[in-house]
Amino acid sequence: MKRMLTRLTPLVLAAALLAWPWAAGAAAPGVGECQDCHGDKTIEKSLPGGGTLSLFVDEKAYRGSVHGKGGCTTCHADAKAPHGKLEKVSCGKCHPDAEKSYSGSTHGKGHAKGIQDVAWCADCHGKHDIRKSKDPAARTFHLTIAGVCLKCHKDRAIEDKYHLPGQEVMEAYESSVHGMALKKSGLMGTAVCPDCHGNHAILPGDQPRSATHRQNLPTLCGKCHSGILEKYEKSVHGKGMRGGIADSPVCTDCHGEHRITKITDPTSSVYSKNIPKTCASARCHENAGIASKYAIPKKRFSTYMDSFHGIALEYGMTKAANCASCHGFHDILPAADPDSTVNKANIPKTCGKCHPNAGPNFAKGAIHVEVTPQKAMGVFAVRAFYTIFISSLVVLFVLHVGLELHGRRRRKRMEEGKKE
Ligand code: HEC
Ligand code: HEC
Ligand code: HEC
Ligand code: HEC
Ligand code: HEC
Ligand code: HEC
Ligand code: HEC
Ligand code: HEC
Ligand code: HEC
Ligand code: HEC
Structure with a gap:
C-alpha cells in the first residue's frame, strides 16, 4: 500500500501539472501528452542530409519560459498526438509587429528566400526557453546578445559566402571600448550589436532606412x-x-x-x-x-x-x-x-x-604656412637659400674628399716609383 502511494504521488503531481494550463484558462492541450515522447532525452530523428536532430524538450526550461503557461500547441498549432509531419511554427501570428519589421530586414528577406544561414526568430530568441529580454537568462539580454550575433558573424564560412566584414572586424568589436565595457565590466549602458544595428529591422549601412546609414549615425551614437x-x-x-x-x-x-x-x-x-x-x-x-x-x-x-x-x-x-x-x-x-x-x-x-x-x-x-613663392615669399626664399646652400656644401665636401683621396694615392704611387 505504502509503495503504491509513493508511486502515485508523482502521478498525482504530474496530473496536477497537466491540469494547470487548462486551469489558467487555455483551451490548448497540455504538455504532458507531448512529453510522454518528447520528455525522453534519447528521442531523435535522422536528418535527410545526415546527422540527427534531438527531439527532446526540456520541460523545466519550457515552464520557465515566457510561453510556459500555455501548451505546446501555442506554437505547434497542428500537433495532436499521435502526429505526422507538422507545419513550421509561425511566431508572427501573435507577434505581428516583430514579424513585420523582421520581414523587411536582410535576415528576413533571406529567410523568405529559404536561406538557412540567416537569423530567424528562434536563432536569436530560442524555441522552448524564450524569456523576456530584461531577464538575465534570456538570449536577447543586453549583455548576452552580442554572443548570439557573433555565433554567425564570426563564422568564417558565413562571412565568405555572404561577403560580410571579416573575422578581424568582429574581433575588433570585442576589444573595442564598447566590447570591453561589455565583457570586462558588464556595463549595461554600453553599445552592443542591436544598439547600433537594431534587432528586427537590420539592414546594411548603405540603405537609407538602416540604423547605421551615415545620415542616421550622429543621432544613433548621440542616443548615449x-x-x-x-x-x-x-x-x-x-x-x-x-x-x-x-x-x-x-x-x-x-x-x-x-x-x-x-x-x-x-x-x-x-x-x-x-x-x-x-x-x-x-x-x-x-x-x-x-x-x-x-x-x-x-x-x-x-x-x-x-x-x-x-x-x-x-x-x-x-x-x-x-x-x-x-x-x-x-x-x-x-x-x-x-x-x-x-x-x-x-x-x-x-x-x-x-x-x-x-x-x-x-x-x-x-599657422598653416604653405611654402610657395605666392603664399610665403619670405619663408620660401629662406628655405630655397638653405636648400641650395646645404646641397652645394655637400657636393663641395664630397668633391674635396674625393680629390684628397686621389691626391694621396698619386703621391703614394710616385713615392713607390722613386724607391724602385
Ligand atoms: C508517440 C510519441 C509522440 C508523441 C506523443 C508526440 N510526438 Fe512529436 N514526434 C514524435 C516523433 C517520433 C517525431 C519525429 C517524426 C519524424 O521523424 O519526422 C516527432 C516530431 C515532432 C516535431 C518535429 C517535427 C518535424 O518535422 O521536425 C514536433 C514539433 C513535435 N513532434 C511536436 C509534438 C507535440 C507538440 C506533441 C504533443 C501534442 C507531440 N509532438 C507528441 C513522437 C511523438
Ligand atoms: C514559442 C513557440 C513554441 C512552443 C510553445 C513550443 N515549441 Fe516546439 N518548436 C518551436 C520552434 C520555433 C521549433 C523549430 C522548428 C520549427 O520552426 O517548426 C520547435 C521545434 C520543436 C521540436 C523539434 C526539435 C527541435 O528542437 O527543433 C519538437 C520535438 C518540439 N518543438 C516539441 C515541442 C513541445 C513538446 C512543446 C511543448 C512542451 C513545444 N514544442 C512548444 C516553437 C515552440
Ligand atoms: C499563440 C501566440 C504566440 C505565439 C505563436 C508566440 N508567442 Fe511569443 N508571446 C505570446 C504571449 C501572449 C506573450 C506574453 C507573455 C507574457 O507577457 O507573460 C509572448 C511573449 C514573447 C516574448 C517576450 C516579450 C516581452 O515582452 O519581452 C518574446 C521574445 C516572444 N514571445 C517571442 C516569440 C517567438 C520567437 C515565437 C516563435 C518561436 C513566439 N513568441 C510565438 C504569444 C505567442
Ligand atoms: C537578429 C536577432 C533577432 C531576430 C532574428 C528576432 N529578434 Fe526579436 N528581439 C531581438 C532582440 C535583441 C530583442 C530585444 C531588444 C531589447 O533589448 O529590448 C528582441 C525583442 C523581441 C520582442 C519583445 C518586444 C520588445 O520590444 O521587447 C518580441 C516579441 C520579439 N523580439 C519577437 C520576435 C519575433 C516574432 C521574431 C521573428 C519574426 C524575432 N523577434 C526575430 C532579436 C531578434
Ligand atoms: C543564424 C546566423 C545569424 C545570426 C544569429 C545573426 N546573423 Fe546577421 N546575418 C547572417 C547572414 C547569413 C547574413 C547575410 C544575409 C545575406 O546577405 O543575404 C546576415 C546579415 C547581417 C547584416 C547585413 C549585412 C549586409 O551587408 O547585408 C547585418 C548588419 C547583420 N547581419 C547584423 C546582425 C546582428 C546585429 C545580429 C545579432 C542581433 C545578427 N546579425 C545575428 C546571419 C546571422
Ligand atoms: C557602435 C555601433 C556599432 C556596434 C556596437 C556594432 N556595429 Fe556593426 N556596424 C556599425 C556601423 C556604423 C557599420 C557600417 C555601416 C556602413 O557604413 O555601411 C557597421 C557594419 C556592420 C556590418 C556590415 C554590414 C553593413 O552594414 O555594412 C555587420 C555585418 C555588422 N556591422 C555586424 C555587427 C555585429 C555582429 C556587432 C556586434 C558584435 C556589431 N556590428 C556592433 C556600427 C556598430
Ligand atoms: C572631426 C572628427 C570627429 C567627429 C566628427 C566626432 N569626433 Fe568624437 N572625438 C574626436 C577627437 C579628435 C576626440 C579626442 C579629443 C581629445 O583628445 O580629447 C574625440 C573624443 C570623443 C569621445 C571621448 C570624449 C572624452 O572627452 O572623453 C567620445 C565619447 C566621442 N568623441 C564621441 C563622438 C560622437 C558620439 C560623435 C558624433 C556625434 C563624434 N565623437 C564625432 C573627433 C571627432
Ligand atoms: C548604447 C549606448 C552607446 C552607443 C549607442 C554608443 N556608445 Fe560609445 N560608449 C558608451 C559607453 C557606456 C562608453 C564608456 C565605456 C567605458 O568607459 O568603459 C562609450 C565609450 C565610447 C568612446 C570612448 C570614450 C573614452 O573615454 O575614451 C568613444 C570614442 C565612443 N564611445 C564613441 C561612440 C561612437 C562613435 C558611437 C556611434 C557609432 C557610439 N559610441 C555609440 C555607450 C554607447
Ligand atoms: C597651432 C594651432 C593649429 C594647429 C595645430 C592646426 N591648425 Fe588649422 N588653423 C589654425 C589657425 C589659427 C587657422 C586660421 C588661420 C590660418 O589659416 O592660418 C587655421 C585654419 C585651418 C583651416 C581653415 C579654416 C577656415 O575657416 O578657413 C583648416 C581646414 C584647418 N586649419 C585644418 C587643420 C588641420 C587638418 C590640422 C591638423 C593637420 C590643423 N588645422 C592644425 C591653427 C591650427
Ligand atoms: C596643446 C598645446 C599647444 C597649443 C594649443 C599650442 N602650442 Fe605651440 N607648442 C607646444 C609645444 C609643446 C611646443 C614645443 C615644441 C618644440 O619644442 O619643438 C610648441 C612650440 C611652439 C612654437 C615654437 C617656438 C617655441 O616656443 O618652442 C611656436 C612658434 C608655437 N608653439 C606657436 C603656437 C601658436 C601660435 C599657437 C596657437 C595658435 C600654439 N603654439 C598653440 C604646444 C602647444
Whole structure:
C-alpha cells in the first residue's frame, strides 16, 4: 500500500501539472501528452542530409519560459498526438509587429528566400526557453546578445559566402571600448550589436532606412553620447552633414565603428599623435578635390607637419599642438566665426592653454604656412637659400674628399716609383 502511494504521488503531481494550463484558462492541450515522447532525452530523428536532430524538450526550461503557461500547441498549432509531419511554427501570428519589421530586414528577406544561414526568430530568441529580454537568462539580454550575433558573424564560412566584414572586424568589436565595457565590466549602458544595428529591422549601412546609414549615425551614437551630439550639431561638420553634404564627417569617420577604443589608447584614431592623420585622411583635409569643392584652404596636413608642432608631435612629443588642440573636435567652427577657437580674437586664449604668456602677437603669424613663392615669399626664399646652400656644401665636401683621396694615392704611387 505504502509503495503504491509513493508511486502515485508523482502521478498525482504530474496530473496536477497537466491540469494547470487548462486551469489558467487555455483551451490548448497540455504538455504532458507531448512529453510522454518528447520528455525522453534519447528521442531523435535522422536528418535527410545526415546527422540527427534531438527531439527532446526540456520541460523545466519550457515552464520557465515566457510561453510556459500555455501548451505546446501555442506554437505547434497542428500537433495532436499521435502526429505526422507538422507545419513550421509561425511566431508572427501573435507577434505581428516583430514579424513585420523582421520581414523587411536582410535576415528576413533571406529567410523568405529559404536561406538557412540567416537569423530567424528562434536563432536569436530560442524555441522552448524564450524569456523576456530584461531577464538575465534570456538570449536577447543586453549583455548576452552580442554572443548570439557573433555565433554567425564570426563564422568564417558565413562571412565568405555572404561577403560580410571579416573575422578581424568582429574581433575588433570585442576589444573595442564598447566590447570591453561589455565583457570586462558588464556595463549595461554600453553599445552592443542591436544598439547600433537594431534587432528586427537590420539592414546594411548603405540603405537609407538602416540604423547605421551615415545620415542616421550622429543621432544613433548621440542616443548615449548626448552631450557630444549637441556640440557636434552646432559645428561646421554637423551643420554641413545636416545640410546634406555627404562629405562632412560623422562620428564614425573620425572614430571608426567596431574598432572604437578609448581616446587614450595609442591605437585610437583620435589619440593625440594620430589626430593629424585622421583629419587629413585621403578623403578630407589633404584632398585637393574636397578643398576646392568647398573652398577650404588646401594642404592643411603638410603645412602642419612642416610646423614646429608637427615636427615635435612626429618625434613623440604628445604635448605639442595637434589639429584638435587649436580647432577643437566636436565643436569645430570656421575661422571667420567669432566663436571659433582659431578666430583672430580667440587665438591668444587658444595658444595660451599651452603657452602661458601668449599675447596678441600669437595671432599675427600665420599657422598653416604653405611654402610657395605666392603664399610665403619670405619663408620660401629662406628655405630655397638653405636648400641650395646645404646641397652645394655637400657636393663641395664630397668633391674635396674625393680629390684628397686621389691626391694621396698619386703621391703614394710616385713615392713607390722613386724607391724602385
Ligand atoms: C508517440 C510519441 C509522440 C508523441 C506523443 C508526440 N510526438 Fe512529436 N514526434 C514524435 C516523433 C517520433 C517525431 C519525429 C517524426 C519524424 O521523424 O519526422 C516527432 C516530431 C515532432 C516535431 C518535429 C517535427 C518535424 O518535422 O521536425 C514536433 C514539433 C513535435 N513532434 C511536436 C509534438 C507535440 C507538440 C506533441 C504533443 C501534442 C507531440 N509532438 C507528441 C513522437 C511523438
Ligand atoms: C514559442 C513557440 C513554441 C512552443 C510553445 C513550443 N515549441 Fe516546439 N518548436 C518551436 C520552434 C520555433 C521549433 C523549430 C522548428 C520549427 O520552426 O517548426 C520547435 C521545434 C520543436 C521540436 C523539434 C526539435 C527541435 O528542437 O527543433 C519538437 C520535438 C518540439 N518543438 C516539441 C515541442 C513541445 C513538446 C512543446 C511543448 C512542451 C513545444 N514544442 C512548444 C516553437 C515552440
Ligand atoms: C499563440 C501566440 C504566440 C505565439 C505563436 C508566440 N508567442 Fe511569443 N508571446 C505570446 C504571449 C501572449 C506573450 C506574453 C507573455 C507574457 O507577457 O507573460 C509572448 C511573449 C514573447 C516574448 C517576450 C516579450 C516581452 O515582452 O519581452 C518574446 C521574445 C516572444 N514571445 C517571442 C516569440 C517567438 C520567437 C515565437 C516563435 C518561436 C513566439 N513568441 C510565438 C504569444 C505567442
Ligand atoms: C537578429 C536577432 C533577432 C531576430 C532574428 C528576432 N529578434 Fe526579436 N528581439 C531581438 C532582440 C535583441 C530583442 C530585444 C531588444 C531589447 O533589448 O529590448 C528582441 C525583442 C523581441 C520582442 C519583445 C518586444 C520588445 O520590444 O521587447 C518580441 C516579441 C520579439 N523580439 C519577437 C520576435 C519575433 C516574432 C521574431 C521573428 C519574426 C524575432 N523577434 C526575430 C532579436 C531578434
Ligand atoms: C543564424 C546566423 C545569424 C545570426 C544569429 C545573426 N546573423 Fe546577421 N546575418 C547572417 C547572414 C547569413 C547574413 C547575410 C544575409 C545575406 O546577405 O543575404 C546576415 C546579415 C547581417 C547584416 C547585413 C549585412 C549586409 O551587408 O547585408 C547585418 C548588419 C547583420 N547581419 C547584423 C546582425 C546582428 C546585429 C545580429 C545579432 C542581433 C545578427 N546579425 C545575428 C546571419 C546571422
Ligand atoms: C557602435 C555601433 C556599432 C556596434 C556596437 C556594432 N556595429 Fe556593426 N556596424 C556599425 C556601423 C556604423 C557599420 C557600417 C555601416 C556602413 O557604413 O555601411 C557597421 C557594419 C556592420 C556590418 C556590415 C554590414 C553593413 O552594414 O555594412 C555587420 C555585418 C555588422 N556591422 C555586424 C555587427 C555585429 C555582429 C556587432 C556586434 C558584435 C556589431 N556590428 C556592433 C556600427 C556598430
Ligand atoms: C572631426 C572628427 C570627429 C567627429 C566628427 C566626432 N569626433 Fe568624437 N572625438 C574626436 C577627437 C579628435 C576626440 C579626442 C579629443 C581629445 O583628445 O580629447 C574625440 C573624443 C570623443 C569621445 C571621448 C570624449 C572624452 O572627452 O572623453 C567620445 C565619447 C566621442 N568623441 C564621441 C563622438 C560622437 C558620439 C560623435 C558624433 C556625434 C563624434 N565623437 C564625432 C573627433 C571627432
Ligand atoms: C548604447 C549606448 C552607446 C552607443 C549607442 C554608443 N556608445 Fe560609445 N560608449 C558608451 C559607453 C557606456 C562608453 C564608456 C565605456 C567605458 O568607459 O568603459 C562609450 C565609450 C565610447 C568612446 C570612448 C570614450 C573614452 O573615454 O575614451 C568613444 C570614442 C565612443 N564611445 C564613441 C561612440 C561612437 C562613435 C558611437 C556611434 C557609432 C557610439 N559610441 C555609440 C555607450 C554607447
Ligand atoms: C597651432 C594651432 C593649429 C594647429 C595645430 C592646426 N591648425 Fe588649422 N588653423 C589654425 C589657425 C589659427 C587657422 C586660421 C588661420 C590660418 O589659416 O592660418 C587655421 C585654419 C585651418 C583651416 C581653415 C579654416 C577656415 O575657416 O578657413 C583648416 C581646414 C584647418 N586649419 C585644418 C587643420 C588641420 C587638418 C590640422 C591638423 C593637420 C590643423 N588645422 C592644425 C591653427 C591650427
Ligand atoms: C596643446 C598645446 C599647444 C597649443 C594649443 C599650442 N602650442 Fe605651440 N607648442 C607646444 C609645444 C609643446 C611646443 C614645443 C615644441 C618644440 O619644442 O619643438 C610648441 C612650440 C611652439 C612654437 C615654437 C617656438 C617655441 O616656443 O618652442 C611656436 C612658434 C608655437 N608653439 C606657436 C603656437 C601658436 C601660435 C599657437 C596657437 C595658435 C600654439 N603654439 C598653440 C604646444 C602647444
